[in-house]
Amino acid sequence: MLFVPGTLHPVTDTVSHADITGLAAGVRACDRAAIGQAITLVESQRPADAAPAQALLGKLLPYTGYAHRVGITGVPGVGKSTLIETLGTALTRQGHRVAVLAVDPTSALHGGSILGDKTRMTSLANDPAAFVRPSPTAGELGGVTKVTRETILVLEAAGFDVVLVETVGVGQSETAVADMVDFFVVLMLPGAGDDLQGIKKGILEIADLIAVNKADGDNVERAANAARDYQLALHMTQPASPTWTPPVITCSGLTADGLETLWDHVTEHRRLMSASGELAARRADQRVRWMRSMLTERMRSRLATRAQDLLADLEDEVRADRLTPTAAVDRLMAAFDASTDA
DSSP: OOTTTTTTEEOOOOOHHHHHHHHHHHHHTOOHHHHHHHHHHHHOOOHHHHHHHHHHHHHHHGGGGGGGGEEOOTTTTTTHHHHHHHHHHHHHTOOOOOOEEEEEBBOOTTTBBBOHHHHHHHHTOOOOTTEEEEEEEOOOOGGGTHHHHHHHHHHHHHHHHHHEEEEEOOSSSSSHHHTOOOOOEEOOOOOGGGGGGOOOOHHHHOSSEEEOOSSSSHHHHHHHHHHHHHHHHTTTTTTSOOOOOOEEOOOTTTTOTTEEEEEEEEHHHHHHHHHHTHHHHHHHHHHHHHHHHHHHHHHHHHHHTTHHHHHHHHHHHHHHHSOHHHHHHHHHHHHHHHHHHH
């Protein structure tokens, strides 16, 4: 649903060129209401909103691409929200404008989401130089909404030069967020060195930095020991970039210790990757993967729509073990091809 900036009345029928132009202007002026309305539009699952959303993004696209895009992941309880609030507040004090996309878990049964990050980041949410947006995952792999990439574009067009994307971090494929950011931070807990064998190799391979969080109080020594273990583990992996070797640091979102070092690594990584041309190449590859992901989703949706009844029958056949999954897919694709030819 699209809302015209400056009003509370939804435009539910046709969306005019003036509506989109006005909304784009509001985003460019960093009008918080307009930003929220723009994100709501690009997040909308209503078919009628698809064209207006793309028209809006087309107007905003020339003003995007300049922000630091940083993904932050870690298991529940590792302190992501506390670290992000402390880091974000420090960055706004330095003159940065910080946007946070706090991706919330969506219930697989009911579709509802917690949407609690604004209450867990109260200081940052009330900072005039920051914008915190909780966003339901809608069951997306890796805890990232299908439209998170487009939301990043809206925020960049609004002038936010730092975009932090917090993921659920519950064992799903974190490559989803790594594929839309420039720098990927993996937070670890102190004292977790004993569980080193349980670390997924894939996480180490896509991390641009590993930070052992909660390195405060009695945890300082444990965090240092864990950092050494993770550093050894990284030596057994091949860095994704010939330009960058992922560092391992200790930090505390509670006391802010180590966060300046963390941000120094982010900026140094950007400098090196920009100079080598890898940053531009990485973003280009991300856009292509984004296109392919959207194509897969659109084809799946169209297939389900055109062969809905057949799909249900075939699922019953497979469930009853009267038909193999491969044979069922062959029949489904044949029906889809026939409907396309017609």
